[in-house]
Amino acid sequence: MNNFNKLGLSSKVIEVLDQLGFENPTPIQEQAIPYLLSNTPTDFIGLAQTGTGKTAAFGLPLIDRIDLDDKSTQALVMAPTRELGMQTAKQLVDFTSNNKKLNVEVVYGGASITTQIKALKKPTQIVVATPGRLLDLIKRKAIKLDQVQYVVLDEADEMLNMGFKEDIDDILSYTPEERVTWLFSATMPPEIRKIVKKYMKDPKEVSINTKEKSNKDISHKYVVTKTADKVAALRRFLDLQPDMRGIMFCRTRRETQEISDHLGNLGYGAEALHGDLSQAQREAVMKRFKMRSMQLLVATDVAARGIDVNDLTHVIHHTLPDQLESYTHRSGRTGRAGKKGVSLALINPREGRKISMLEKKINVKFEKIEVPTTEALKSTRINNWASLIINTKVDEQADEILKHLHGQFEHLSKEDILKRLITTQLDHLTGNEGEDNDLNESQKQGGGDEGGRKKKGTSNRFFINIGTMDGITKADLVHYISDVSGVDRKVFTDFSIQKSCAFFNVEKGYDKGLSECFEGVEVEGRAIRVNRDDEMPEKKGKGGGGNRASRRAKSHGGKPRSSGRGRSHRGGGGRRRRN
CATH class of the missing domain: 3.40.50.300 (P-loop containing nucleotide triphosphate hydrolases)
Structure with a gap:
């Protein structure tokens, strides 16, 4: 018996699930589907880890809610990446395989926008999209969202991590205020709570294994x-x-x-x-x-x-x-x-x-x-090889081939042949030549012990709210941070530049007062914030939006870069206000 029957799905959807081999709903599906099918649709938050069946949890009730006689776009599913968008669209298409009236289209960057515009000219009730490409299509007037009744934010935490907050705000402004919003995520960071507060009304929240934040398997x-x-x-x-x-x-x-x-x-x-x-x-x-x-x-x-x-x-x-x-x-x-x-x-x-x-x-x-170690590798490989030989079934052609080869091995003993075969196996490990036998290090070497405490001579990880969206490169950022702080560029290492922020290491002893150096500093009207990655800015009283310094100063008018004025570099990060 198909246990999806108990969730209130239509017979048409159950028929497809039978064909696809779906029998037992996952916990998130079991709790979400009945609620999303309720007579008075309301906003919904579904929290569950990756791989728990979230797509079916929102996709199945979404299909049942579509008005097949209405050819307008009624549902919008936003996904962070083209891979996830394609995967979600494929599942939705599979779920509607017995319903020719319902059309699902997926749009994403990296593919021909002309082809996607052509596809959207057909009646399309459900659109799956990545934010960047969707905005492009909206601005080209290739898609209308004024009839959208349902918006699904899939993997919402990932979209925020990738810097799509402003894009989401922009896209939702094109949808009706009375729409229903369904948000699905693996985690619930503060940024998502802000979206919930801004766009959702008294949402029903379902959390699956929130206390067990990691899969026990x-x-x-x-x-x-x-x-x-x-x-x-x-x-x-x-x-x-x-x-x-x-x-x-x-x-x-x-x-x-x-x-x-x-x-x-x-x-x-x-x-x-x-x-x-x-x-x-x-x-x-x-x-x-x-x-x-x-x-x-x-x-x-x-x-x-x-x-x-x-x-x-x-x-x-x-x-x-x-x-x-x-x-x-x-x-x-x-x-x-x-x-x-x-x-x-x-x-x-x-x-x-x-x-x-x-x-x-x-x-x-x-x-x-x-x-x-290399010795352990050699032993394991030879033992596996020996076991493979012992358990290999002899091919019928082996006797005939052996007759032709026999003369070539007459001068070799059995031990000689085995030694040569063993050598061919050891040759596979030639990539280890020149390496130490033992590659293991102690956490206490280099500054971190089992509790993660730092020792003299190591570095601390820092955050800055500047990223690729500012047109920044690693060289630009190194010069900029060094120029504002007055600290030698050599102490800043291991940069990781993302869309809206960046992370970098600062050699311990040179990071004191670094955050304070950026008080009052702005780039194109945005207050720049620098803080330790393991410290919340509120603890220091200097968040990005709550900076004590005045924001009335003029901006750089471009991406951050070194001023080239030859300032002397010094450790400790002298206080310096820069506009």
Whole structure:
């Protein structure tokens, strides 16, 4: 019996679910669907982790609510990435396969806008869209949202992390005020609460396993090694577990490509997925990954959002995300459908604090494990190889082939042949030549102990509310921060520039008073805020919008950059007001 029957869905939808093999609803579907089908539709918030069936939770009742005689766009689903948008649209199309009157279209950047405009000229009741492309279509008058009754914000926390807050505000201004808004998210940061307060009226909120912030089927582990040894450590895990299949997350596109190229040149099945690839290239990579033509997908956070691949054994973090909420999204790609998975973080000795913060934030315990030594790798590989030979069924053609080869081995004893075969197996590990036997490091080396406390000579992570949307580059940002603070550029390292903000390390001892240097500083009328990444600005009394200094000063009138006035650099960050 199909248990979706009990949720109030129409017979037409139940018929499709039977065809697709859907029998038992997930917890979020069980709680959301009856409410979203109620006679008086109201705003709704659904909180559940990635991979819990949120698309069906809003998609099935949405389909039943569409007026098939009305050819206008009645529902809008916004997704953070084209991959997630395509995935959501495909599921909705599958759910409407027996209903030819209902049309679903998906629009996203990176594809021909002309083709999408042409598709939208057909009657389209449900539109799935990424914010950037949707705004473009609105401005071209290629889509009208004045008849939209339902707006779904899917993966809302991810959209905010990617800097789409202003785009969402703009898009919703084109929809009727009396629309119904359904918001689905894995986490509920303060920024989402602001959206709820601004756009939703007394929403019903359903939370699934909010106290269990992490999937119990995922084992969280970490190793401590030098940053320069992280890829070498990864290779050893790949050699030790040839059945491993997973995604490794990197900070930058360049890093992603370099690591995948390095692994590919050594014979590992690895490919990159990042924003510099064309849409056709991205789709080809994902097709090969889903068909198991590769072992490891090396991706940036942005490129990997929306990826839905079954049976991943591992999620590997080359660098832990700056926004710790993103860790939940990353690790949630393994340990699905009752299967076990591993989330493995490769950290350097100074990053122990991040592990401690994650343990508290998502209520999990990380297990520290060791990077395999070269000797352990050799032993494991030879034992696996020997077991494979022993258990291999002899092919019928082997006898005939052996007759032709017999003469070539007459001068070799059995031991000689085995030694040569063993050597061919050890040759696979040539990528380890020149590496230390032991790549493990102590967290106390470099400044972080098990509790994440810092020692002299290490650095602290800082936040600044300037990003790529300001046209900033790493060189611009280094010069700008150095110029405003009066601190030598050499102490600022490890920059991570995102759409609306950036993160960077400051050598300890040079960061005192750094935040105060930016009081009253503005860029194009926006107050600039700098603070420690592990400190809320309210604790210091200097949030981005509540700066004590006057905002009446004139702006730079462009992106931040060094003034080139030859100011002397000094440690400690002297107080300096700059407009």
